[in-house]
Amino acid sequence: MLYIYNIIIKIYGFAIKIHSLYNQKSKQWIDGRKDIFSRLEKEITNDKNIVWFHCASHGEYEQVNKLIFQYKNNFPKDKILLTFFSPSGFNNVKQNKNIDWKFYLPLDTKTNAKKFIQLVMPEKVFFVKSELWYNYMNQLSLYKIPLYHVSSIFKKERFSTRSSFSVEMLSKSKHFFVQDKNSLDVLNSINIKNTSIIGDTRFDSILENIKNKKEDKKILDFCLNKKTIIFASVWPEDEHIYKRFIKENSQYRFIIAPHELNYCNKISKLLDIELYSEFDKKTKKNILLINKIGILKDIYKYCSLAYIGGGFGKGIHNIIEASANLKPVIFGPNHSQFVEANDLVKINAAATVKNYNGFLQQFHMLISSFDKKSVSNYIKDKSGATNQIIQYLKG
Secondary structure: OHHHHHHHHHHHHHHHHHHOOOOHHHHHHHHOOOOHHHHHHHHHOOOOOEEEEEEOOHHHHHHHHHHHHHHHHHOOOOEEEEEEOOHHHHOOOOOOOOOOEEEEOOOOOHHHHHHHHHHHOOOEEEEEOOOOOHHHHHHHHHOOOOEEEEEEOOOOOOHHHHOHHHHHHHOOOOEEEEOOHHHHHHHHHOOOOOEEEOOOOHHHHHHHHHHHOOOOHHHHHHHOOOOEEEEEEEOHHHHHHHHHHHHHOOOOEEEEEEOOHHHHHHHHHHOOOEEHHHOOOOOOOOEEEOOOOOOHHHOHHHOOEEEEOOOOOOOOOOOHHHHHOOOOEEEOOOOOOOHHHHHHHHOOOEEEOOOHHHHHHHHHHHHHHOOHHHHHHHHHHHOOHHHHHHHHHHO
16 A cells, blocks of 8 residues: 555656646745755754654644744753645744754655655654655654654544554554544544544644734734724635625725735735735725735734635634634634634634625624633633643653
8 A cells, every 4th residue: 555655646746846837836845845855964964852843834833833832942952853845834934943944845755755764863753733644654663763643633534544554654653642532532443542632732822922912013003993804814715705795894994814825916906905015004995915924813813803714615724813812703614624613613702604695694793792701711721732742742
């Protein structure tokens, strides 16, 4: 089965190369991995006490940035290597005092995985959420390097728990810090017992960010004394919601933050917007378009309600940031795999909608009856995963 997996990985790598001929993000994916081993060797040669954190993208980094911070505080002699699969993670996470190196992860071929592990030789490895790269996992096992899975979610119907090959690979890992009991039960059912329910480390990272109280003068000026609605992480599939609502409700101010920056051009043609990068506080426009990555988490506190995109596509994006800022949240129907979405709907802190009329109904309901206290209690109850992981590592 590993043989078939390797063929699939090579086909995927070839497809990305073809796609990079006309897609900027794929081109960045390819260019970022050029000469990666010579660069790794140059920067990491003879370094020891390396601990490797791997994230798919920017969202997964936000999930563990507090864990990385806490890890460095508790194990100051260790050095942190941070890798990303996606350009949206690599390009938008700045290296800081907690991160010693930042690289793209070489494609998961047997040759790449073996070379990477031999070169880095980490003491510990943390894969965040859904990252399962089987050649890397196999090589880590061969070198007896402990691999931890952080904030993971496992479901019965997924390949990772139905395939005997995948189960064999999972059994090589040191420990699984899972988000919920269902994930623990699924792992136990395939005879993987080295598991702990710790919840989602994202709550800790978000609460830390809120505590820092970073202000954005542009957003503050735009929202001042105005009820503002934010449409965050939106895609073209969300247009039937936000486009119509904005046109029919000029009494509000609106912020639109697309999930991909290349979507900004289309939004600019759909609506009369003011660009964040060109913002003038004297503007008479009531729509601010965020054309900058990495600031969304600092915007929610200025708004009255958040619509989070993705629910009419592959799945909703991060709703915890808005909820932790004690804002009501609305999202599309594709949310069933997100534990926090279901939880927040149950306590009337969020709502899911299937169409525009449903959005209108839920909007008015949440605006008038949102209970901040219940959300605050929920967020506090869900925090603490980071400390649990650190205590486990300290033994």
